[in-house]
Amino acid sequence: MLRASSPLPVSGEKGPMAAKSYAGAVRDEAAPRGQWGRAWEVDWFSLAGVLFLLLFAPFIVYYFIMACDQYSCSLTAPVLDLASGRARLSHIWAKTPSVTKEAAQIYALWVSFQVLLYVGLPDFCHKFLPGYVGGVQEGALTPAGVINKYEINGLQAWLITHLLWVANSHVLSWFSPTIIFDNWIPLLWCANILGYAVSTFAMIKGYLFPTNARDCKFTGNFFYNYMMGIEFNPRIGKWFDFKLFFNGRPGIVAWTLINLSFAAKQRELHGHVTNSMVLVNVLQAIYVLDFFWNEAWYLKTIDICHDHFGWYLGWGDCVWLPYLYTLQGLYLVHHPVQLPVPHAAGVLLLGLLGYYVFREANHQKDLFRRTDGRCLIWGRKPRAIACTYTSADGQRHHSKLLASGFWGLARHLNYTGDLMGSLAYCLACGGGHLLPYFYVVYMAVLLTHRCLRDEHRCASKYGGDWARYTAAVPYRLLPGIF
Ligand code: NDP
Numbered sequence: 001m002l003r004a005s006s007p008l009p010v011s012g013e014k015g016p017m018a019a020k021s022y023a024g025a026v027r028d029e030a031a032p033r034g035q036w037g038r039a040w041e042v043d044w045f046s047l048a049g050v051l052f053l054l055l056f057a058p059f060i061v062y063y064f065i066m067a068c069d070q071y072s073c074s075l076t077a078p079v080l081d082l083a084s085g086r087a088r089l090s091h092i093w094a095k096t097p098s099v100t101k102e103a104a105q106i107y108a109l110w111v112s113f114q115v116l117l118y119v120g121l122p123d124f125c126h127k128f129l130p131g132y133v134g135g136v137q138e139g140a141l142t143p144a145g146v147i148n149k150y151e152i153n154g155l156q157a158w159l160i161t162h163l164l165w166v167a168n169s170h171v172l173s174w175f176s177p178t179i180i181f182d183n184w185i186p187l188l189w190c191a192n193i194l195g196y197a198v199s200t201f202a203m204i205k206g207y208l209f210p211t212n213a214r215d216c217k218f219t220g221n222f223f224y225n226y227m228m229g230i231e232f233n234p235r236i237g238k239w240f241d242f243k244l245f246f247n248g249r250p251g252i253v254a255w256t257l258i259n260l261s262f263a264a265k266q267r268e269l270h271g272h273v274t275n276s277m278v279l280v281n282v283l284q285a286i287y288v289l290d291f292f293w294n295e296a297w298y299l300k301t302i303d304i305c306h307d308h309f310g311w312y313l314g315w316g317d318c319v320w321l322p323y324l325y326t327l328q329g330l331y332l333v334h335h336p337v338q339l340p341v342p343h344a345a346g347v348l349l350l351g352l353l354g355y356y357v358f359r360e361a362n363h364q365k366d367l368f369r370r371t372d373g374r375c376l377i378w379g380r381k382p383r384a385i386a387c388t389y390t391s392a393d394g395q396r397h398h399s400k401l402l403a404s405g406f407w408g409l410a411r412h413l414n415y416t417g418d419l420m421g422s423l424a425y426c427l428a429c430g431g432g433h434l435l436p437y438f439y440v441v442y443m444a445v446l447l448t449h450r451c452l453r454d455e456h457r458c459a460s461k462y463g464g465d466w467a468r469y470t471a472a473v474p475y476r477l478l479p480g481i482f
Helices: 044-071 077-084 089-095 101-120 154-172 184-208 222-228 242-270 275-293 311-324 327-334 341-370 413-427 435-462 464-472
Strands: 135-141 147-152 384-390 396-402
Touching (some): 384 435, 396 464
C-alpha cells in the first residue's frame, strides 16, 4: 500500500468544537463528533510540524535529487563543499537544470493520459481476471454518513501504460526509454507546479464549492488547513475523485515506469543492468501491482477513510512519492552495484517475506471485516472483540476488532511487513552510501507515527472496547518489543 503520507504529528478528534463556519457548510454543533479524519484544532506541536514540512519538504526532495545529479548521490559532499567554501549555493543552483519545454510537454501528456484512463475507460479487468475486484465499488462511511462510489480501474491503467511503454521500447520507438531519467530535474519542477496547483485548488474548492460540505473540516489556521486539507473527498463531477486519482496515478503508476527508465539508463551508461537494479525493479513492482490489484481494498484504508485532501496528499503524491520512493533506482544508475549471489538472495528473501507479512495481515483484516468475522484466520474461527462507536450524526454503530492471526501477534504487523520490504529495497543498494537508505528511515518514521495517531483515534472512537483490544494484543509493531 502506497501513500505519500505525512509524518506529521496530527492529533486525533479532540478539543472543543472550535470549527469555523463556511460557505455552504452545515454542521450541527450539538451533534457528537464522528471519530474520523484530522484534528478540529491545531496544537503548537502540530503547527510546528506543518510549517516545517511546508517550508522544508520541497528542499529535502531537491537536495536528494541534486546530490545525485551533482555529487554522485553523496548526501554529505554538498554540505562539506558549502562549509569549506568550495561551492556556493548559487553555484549549485546554477548547475541545476531548469524546466524545459520538452519536460513540460512530457508531463502534461503524462497527466492528461492518466486522467483519460481514469475517467474515460471503465474497468474491464474484473471481467476476465478471477479474484480481482474492479469496476464500481463503495468506499467507507464518511463522517457525514455518505458512502461514495468509486470506479476502480487502476490495474487497467497500469497495464495499458506499461504495455505502451514496452511496445515503445521494443517496437514503436516514439521516445527513448531513458526519457524519464534524462528529464528528471526539469520534470521535478513540473511535478511541483501540479502539486502546488492541485493543493491550492483543493483549498479554494473546500471554501467555495465543496463536494460535500458536511465532510469538510476547518481549524481556523490557514497553514494547517492548506496542508492537512479541508475536504474529505473532493471530487469534480461524479467520478473524478482527487484522493484516488492523485495517490494512484501520477504517483504510483509512475513508480514502476521511473524504475524501468532508470534500468534503461543504467544499461545505456554501463552496458548492463545489475542484479541490484533488477531486484529493486522486481520488489517494488510487486508492491505497486499489489496496490492496483487491491485498489478496492485501498478504499477502506486510512488515506481514503480518514485523511482530508490537502497539500500533504496533493503535493506528496505528485512530488514526494515519485521522487523519493524511487531513490534506489536513481542511486543504482550512478552506482551500478552488482551484489554477490548470497547478498542478492538475502535481499530477495527479506523483500518477499516482508511482502507476505504485509499482504497477509492486510488481507486478514479485510476478510474479517468483509465477512463480519464469519471466516477462518489461520485455519480457525477468529477471535473478535465487539466494539461500538458514534458517527457525527449521532448514530450508534457496531463493529469488531480482529485479535487473531497477525492481528493477534501485534496491532500493526501490516506496517512491520511494509518496513521489512522497505529495508530490502535499501539493502539491494549495498553499503556505499546513505542516500538509498533514506526510504526505510522515512517509512519507519511515517509508519510509527501513523500507528500512534491511528491508535489515538481508535482509542477515542472505541473507548473501553479499544482498551480491551490493546490488553489482549499488547504490542504495536514488534511482538515482545514495541
Ligand atoms: P490499516 O490498514 O492498519 O488500518 C487501520 C484501521 O484499521 C484502524 O483505523 C481501524 O479502523 C482498523 N483496525 C485497527 N485494528 C483493527 C483490528 N484489530 N481489527 C479490525 N480493524 C482494525 O492502516 P493503513 O490504512 O495506514 O495502512 C494500510 C497499509 O498501507 C499498511 O500495510 C501500510 O503499511 C501501508 N501504507 C503504506 C504507505 C506508503 O507510503 N508506502 C503509507 C501508509 C500506509 P476502523 O475505524 O475501521 O476500526
